[in-house]
Amino acid sequence: MRTENAASAADARFSPTPFELDELSEAFDVFEATVAGIAAHARAEPSEAPAAWARFADLFTPDADYIEHALGTMHGRDEIRPWIVKTMTRFPGDHMVAFPNLWKVFDAPTGRVIFEVDNPMCDPGDGSVITATNISIITYAGDGLWKCEEDIYNPLEFGIAAMQWCDKARELGTLDDDAATWASTFGRAFWG
Numbered sequence: 001m002r003t004e005n006a007a008s009a010a011d012a013r014f015s016p017t018p019f020e021l022d023e024l025s026e027a028f029d030v031f032e033a034t035v036a037g038i039a040a041h042a043r044a045e046p047s048e049a050p051a052a053w054a055r056f057a058d059l060f061t062p063d064a065d066y067i068e069h070a071l072g073t074m075h076g077r078d079e080i081r082p083w084i085v086k087t088m089t090r091f092p093g094d095h096m097v098a099f100p101n102l103w104k105v106f107d108a109p110t111g112r113v114i115f116e117v118d119n120p121m122c123d124p125g126d127g128s129v130i131t132a133t134n135i136s137i138i139t140y141a142g143d144g145l146w147k148c149e150e151d152i153y154n155p156l157e158f159g160i161a162a163m164q165w166c167d168k169a170r171e172l173g174t175l176d177d178d179a180a181t182w183a184s185t186f187g188r189a190f191w192g
Contacts, residue, residue: 019140021108027144028104028113031059035099042088043097043122053088057081060149061141067150091182092162095121102133111140119158121165125172132161159190 038056042049057077060066066074066083074080087093096119104115120131134153141147166183169175175183 017111017142018109019111019142021106024106024108024111024113024140027140027146028106028138030144031138031146032101034059039096039098042094046094049089049094050085053085054081056084056088059146061145061147064141064146065148067148069150069152070155091176091178092121092158092165095162095165095179097122113138113140119161121161124165124169125174126168128165128168130161130165130168132158134158156190159186163187163190 035056038052042052045052057080060077060080063076064080066080068074068083071083074083088096098120099117101115101117104113106113114135114137117134117136118131119133120129124130132153134151136152137148137150138146139148162179163183166175166179166187169179170183
């Protein structure tokens with residue numbers, strides 16, 4: 001990664017304009033509702049999942065940064081859109097059924113919301129709840145758009161959760177081809 005890209009991403013983490021708490025809170029409510037709607041639509045209509053997840057990029061400014069520590073930084077909607085579609089339309093992303101936050105903190109002077117996201121996976125067939133969490137920090141740009149998101153998590157925890165899901169689904173006879181391919185390709189690095 002070039003130095004100016006890293007500096008650009010770091011600058012995007014802060015808003016030069018403070019926002020009123022009410023505006024920041026309302027914008028975050030819309031963000032959460034939109035993500036929940038996208039996830040629900042993608043789960044209900046799998047053939048429409050790519051188009052549903054493509055809308056996620058529209059929550060951000062055209063020049064937004066999305067910082068994903070394990071996979072790099074996406075610059076602008078044109079990089080965010082294909083990344084989110086690819087991530088959320090294959091295992092394990094497409095097996096995550098919701099993204100509720102467990103807690104949140106509003107920092108109106110910097111235009112940031114810091115929150116912990118739960119990422120529960122679909123029921124493998126016996127009612128098991130298998131999940132992993134992450135911390136996300138989003139920076140508001142105004143007009144209902146966000147200029148930066150940074151996801152902070154332990155990739156090992158997500159890999160272990162995904163492998164636990166695969167093992168349980170295999171045991172129950174519900175393991176689909178996409179998950180089986182992931183498990184045989186990557187899974188054992190996380191689980192036995």
